[in-house]
Amino acid sequence: MTEEIKDEQVEETKAEESMEEVAVEEATEDTTAEEQTSAETEAAEEKAETMTHVFTGEVEGEVYSFDDLQGPSDEYSDDEYSEMMGMYENTLNEIEEKEIVHGRIVSIDEKYVVVDIGFKSEGIIAVNEFPSDLLENMGPGDEVEVFLDRVEDKDGQLILSRKKADILQAWETIEDSHENDSVIEGYIKRRIKGGMVVDIFGIDAFLPGSQIDVRPVRDFDAYVGKTMEFQVVKLNMAAENVVVSHRALIESDLEEQRQEILETIEAGQVLEGAVKNITDFGVFIDLGGVDGLLHITDLSWGRVDDPNEIVQLDQRMNVAVIDFDEKSKRVSLGLKQLQPHPWENIHDKYPEGNKVQGRVVSIADYGAFIELEKGVEGLIHISEMSWTQHIKHPSQLVDKDDIIECVVLNINEDEKKISLGVKQLEEDPWADILERFPVGSKHTGIVRNLTNFGVFVELEPGIDGLIHVSDLSWTEKVEHPNEVVDKDQEIEVVILGVDFDNRRITLGHKQVSDNPWEQYAKEYAPGANVEGEVVKVTDKGAFVELPLGAEAFISLAKATEEEFKEGDKIEAFVLNFDENSKNIELSQLDSDKTSAKKAKKRVQQADLETGAPTLGEMSGLGALKEKMEAEEKAAADKAKDEEE
Numbered sequence: 001m002t003e004e005i006k007d008e009q010v011e012e013t014k015a016e017e018s019m020e021e022v023a024v025e026e027a028t029e030d031t032t033a034e035e036q037t038s039a040e041t042e043a044a045e046e047k048a049e050t051m052t053h054v055f056t057g058e059v060e061g062e063v064y065s066f067d068d069l070q071g072p073s074d075e076y077s078d079d080e081y082s083e084m085m086g087m088y089e090n091t092l093n094e095i096e097e098k099e100i101v102h103g104r105i106v107s108i109d110e111k112y113v114v115v116d117i118g119f120k121s122e123g124i125i126a127v128n129e130f131p132s133d134l135l136e137n138m139g140p141g142d143e144v145e146v147f148l149d150r151v152e153d154k155d156g157q158l159i160l161s162r163k164k165a166d167i168l169q170a171w172e173t174i175e176d177s178h179e180n181d182s183v184i185e186g187y188i189k190r191r192i193k194g195g196m197v198v199d200i201f202g203i204d205a206f207l208p209g210s211q212i213d214v215r216p217v218r219d220f221d222a223y224v225g226k227t228m229e230f231q232v233v234k235l236n237m238a239a240e241n242v243v244v245s246h247r248a249l250i251e252s253d254l255e256e257q258r259q260e261i262l263e264t265i266e267a268g269q270v271l272e273g274a275v276k277n278i279t280d281f282g283v284f285i286d287l288g289g290v291d292g293l294l295h296i297t298d299l300s301w302g303r304v305d306d307p308n309e310i311v312q313l314d315q316r317m318n319v320a321v322i323d324f325d326e327k328s329k330r331v332s333l334g335l336k337q338l339q340p341h342p343w344e345n346i347h348d349k350y351p352e353g354n355k356v357q358g359r360v361v362s363i364a365d366y367g368a369f370i371e372l373e374k375g376v377e378g379l380i381h382i383s384e385m386s387w388t389q390h391i392k393h394p395s396q397l398v399d400k401d402d403i404i405e406c407v408v409l410n411i412n413e414d415e416k417k418i419s420l421g422v423k424q425l426e427e428d429p430w431a432d433i434l435e436r437f438p439v440g441s442k443h444t445g446i447v448r449n450l451t452n453f454g455v456f457v458e459l460e461p462g463i464d465g466l467i468h469v470s471d472l473s474w475t476e477k478v479e480h481p482n483e484v485v486d487k488d489q490e491i492e493v494v495i496l497g498v499d500f501d502n503r504r505i506t507l508g509h510k511q512v513s514d515n516p517w518e519q520y521a522k523e524y525a526p527g528a529n530v531e532g533e534v535v536k537v538t539d540k541g542a543f544v545e546l547p548l549g550a551e552a553f554i555s556l557a558k559a560t561e562e563e564f565k566e567g568d569k570i571e572a573f574v575l576n577f578d579e580n581s582k583n584i585e586l587s588q589l590d591s592d593k594t595s596a597k598k599a600k601k602r603v604q605q606a607d608l609e610t611g612a613p614t615l616g617e618m619s620g621l622g623a624l625k626e627k628m629e630a631e632e633k634a635a636a637d638k639a640k641d642e643e644e
Contacts, residue, residue, distance in 0.1 A: 100165050105142045113138070115146055115160055123160035130162050145169075170201030174242060178232040186244065187227050191220050198230065198244055205230075211245035215276050215286065218313065258289030262329060265290070269321040270338070275311050283307050285319055285333055292331035294319060301336045301375025303361050310335070342375035343416060350376075350408050350418065355425070360402045368394045370406060370420055378418030380406055387423045387430065388462025388503075397422070429462055430503055437463075437495050437505065442512060447489045455481045457493055457507055465505035467493060474510045474517065475549060477582070484509075517579045520550050524574050524584055527596040534568045544570060544586060552584035560588045 103117040113125045125146065127135060138144065147164035177184045186198040186205060195208040207230070209217055217223075234243035265271075273285035273292065282295040299310045311317070323332040350356060350372065358370035358378065367381040380398075385391050398404060407424040411417075437443065437459065445457035448464065455467040472484045485491055497506040524530065524546065532544035532552065541555035542564035554572055556563075561570070572586040575596055587596070 099148055100145050100168060101148050103144055103146050103160070105138060105140050105144055107140055108135075108138065113162075115144060117146070117148070117158070117160070123158040125160050125162050166202060170203050171237065174200060174203065174205075174232055174235065175237065178235040181231060183229050183231060183249065184244075185227060186230050188223050188225065191224055196220065196223060200230070200242065200244065203240075203242060205232075205242035205244045207244050207246065211243075211247045214247055214250050261287060261290045265321060265324050265331065267321050267323055270318055271321060271333075272316060272318055273333075275313050275315045275317070278307050278311065278313060280307075283311055285317075287331070290329075290331060292319070292321070292333040294333040294335060298322065298332075298334035298336055301339065301342050302371060302373070303377070336375075342373055343413065346376070346411060346413055346418075350411065352408050352410060354408050355405055356408060356420075357403060357405050358420075360398050360400050360404060363394050363398065363400060365393060368398050370404065372418070376418070378406075378408070378420040380420045380422055384409070384419075384421035384423055386462075387426065387428050388464075430500060433463070433500065433505075434498055437498065439495050439497060441495050442492060443495065444490060444492055445507075447485050447487050447491055450481045450485070450487060452480060455485055455491075455509075457491060459493075459505070463505070465493065465495070465507040467491075467507045467509050471496070471508035471510055474513070474515055475551065475582070516549060517582065520548060520584070521577065521579055523548060524550065524552070524577055526574050526577055527593070528574045529571070530574060530586065531569065531571050534564050534566050534570065537564050537566055542568075542570075544572075546584070550584060552586045554586040554588070558585075558587035558589055558592065 101117050103115040103123070106114040106116050106122055108114075108127070111127060113127055113130065114122050115125060116122045123146070130138070144162070145165050146160045146162055147168060148158075148160060173184065176182065184200060186200040186207075188207070189197045189199050189204070191197075195206055195210075196212070198205045198207045209220065211233070212220075212223060228246055229249055230244035230246055231248045232242060233245045233248060234241070236242075271287050273287040275283055276286040276291060277284040280296075282293050283299070285292045285294055294311075296304050296307055299307060304310060317335070318338060319333040319335055320337040321331060322334045322337065324330070356372055358372045360368050361371045361377065362369040365382075367379050367384075370378050370380060372378060380394070382391055382394055385394065385397050389396075391397060404422065405425060406420040406422050408418065409421045409424070410419040412419075443459055445459045445465070447455055448458045449456040452469075454469050455472070456464050457467060458464050467481075469478050469481055472478045472481060476484070478484055491509060492512045493507040493509055494511040495505065496508045496511065499505070530546055530552070532546045534542045535545045535551070536543040541553060541557075541559070544552045544554060546552055552574070554564075554570070558575065559570075559572075564570075570588075572588045573593065573596060574584060575587040575592050576583070576585040578584075
């Protein structure tokens with residue numbers, strides 16, 4: 001019941017307010033304009049008093065129903081009532097909520113701006129909704145656009161907003177720009193991931209990083225705080241999403257310039273452009289709306305490893321048009337073509353035999369490439385690096401980017417090749433090699449390397465010789481050089497031969513001493529009795545060391561003993577002697593003495609028939625021996641080269 005009473009009291013209050021308004025309307029017909037204003041003021045005061053009246057629960061005065069209030073007053077006829085209502089409604093503007101309306105400023109104080117939009121009541125707007133520069137220039141009587149949010153709130157107050165009017169106008173402007181492709185201004189507020197935030201009339205719009213400029217942007221922060229022109233490229237009003245572009249404006253401006261360039265461009269032209277982008281394979285040049293590629297090979301006549309060595313981003317430079325493909329609209333550019341070719345007058349700049357300096361730009365297995373100047377390179381072949389050292393790879397002497405001195409050996413202008421040498425900076429140590437190392441002379445050297453076929457001996461720094469394994473000992477059968485010598489050991493040698501063309505010296509170690517086999521031939525002739533010591537025992541027999549150092553062999557078939565032991569002393573006689581094969585054969589059997597005597601007679605008979613050898617015969621035998629030894633050495637040298 002309490003709730004029903006409260007509802008009836010509220011209706012009574014509303015009825016009283018309606019009757020007061022009717023009374024004000026009736027008074028308006030009988031008064032002057034000034035009285036009308038006074039009546040409205042009194043009615044407003046009474047209304048304010050009524051609105052501020054605190055309901056106590058008691059019903060005062062006559063109670064009217066809602067139907068009573070809707071009906072005409074008893075003091076007026078139906079026609080008079082309708083006429084008066086029509087006159088009142090004609091004084092009000094036809095307005096709708098959620099739209100921008102024009103109003104007139106009634107008053108301004110520190111907190112509020114009162115605006116009359118021609119409605120039955122005025123609206124109040126907080127001063128902070130107006131821009132400060134606009135607020136300073138406003139005054140009573142000025143017209144202003146505001147947004148009608150609601151005609152009445154719960155208190156019957158007209159709700160207006162200047163901020164919403166600005167936002168709605170901004171959206172209308174943005175929408176118009178999007179539809180008509182018109183240009184709008186915006187303020188870049190801050191940087192975000194992928195782009196920038198732009199303030200467009202108080203609305204945040206997104207500017208992608210790719211839409212800032214036609215060139216790649218390297219410093220996004222430099223754009224923060226700038227006011228720029230934009231074009232709306234995407235708009236979603238429902239989601240309040242706005243995407244703008246500054247690049248679209250630049251591209252439209254460059255399109256005409258691009259067409260003009262493409263129509264007039266041709267090979268051989270020199271154009272000015274700016275470095276737009278740098279890649280591993282070249283540089284893209286902006287020619288003013290048209291991009292051209294400056295390949296890395298056309299940057300310089302010389303070798304270029306990185307384009308950044310030559311150009312920098314945004315650098316302005318002149319370039320030559322090398323080629324233009326009309327179908328694909330591709331432009332090939334060159335920078336080195338603006339410079340004279342470095343091979344012009346090459347013989348004057350680099351005469352053969354002159355010393356020059358250059359930088360090592362590349363190293364291959366067969367040599368090192370030297371840059372004498374941009375576009376001019378020469379090759380130092382590995383064979384031209386040292387007179388004496390056996391260099392397996394150029395990196396043993398030079399490194400990349402080293403500055404070295406060399407000598408011009410040859411220039412092939414047709415093939416653009418220059419041969420250089422380093423060893424020519426020093427005298428050839430082989431020029432007087434025969435004077436310092438004549439054949440037959442004795443020297444002392446250091447064992448530098450051991451191989452299966454011989455020993456390499458350093459005679460002096462850079463000069464090596466080879467001792468073949470057969471020239472290590474007169475008496476021993478050497479299977480490997482390490483049986484006789486060790487690495488870094490000092491050894492005496494004799495110069496056996498010098499091959500100047502191939503830079504090889506043949507050495508001998510056994511030749512330092514006399515050949516003992518000449519004396520062995522006299523002492524150990526067939527039939528001679530000998531005594532020796534067993535030094536080695538095999539399944540077939542034993543090796544016996546004879547007094548002069550020679551080693552002989554006696555087989556079990558030629559011995560009277562059943563077995564041999566190392567250290568045994570034995571007596572025997574020489575059954576066979578072969579100086580060429582360095583072989584002495586012994587026997588203890590009496591049956592072999594006859595064979596030994598016959599062998600001795602054959603030797604003596606041969607000496608009687610032929611006589612002693614003449615000097616010419618000895619020379620011929622010596623030459624034959626040297627030839628055989630040379631062939632043997634050649635085979636060893638070949639094996640040596642293969643090993644190296």
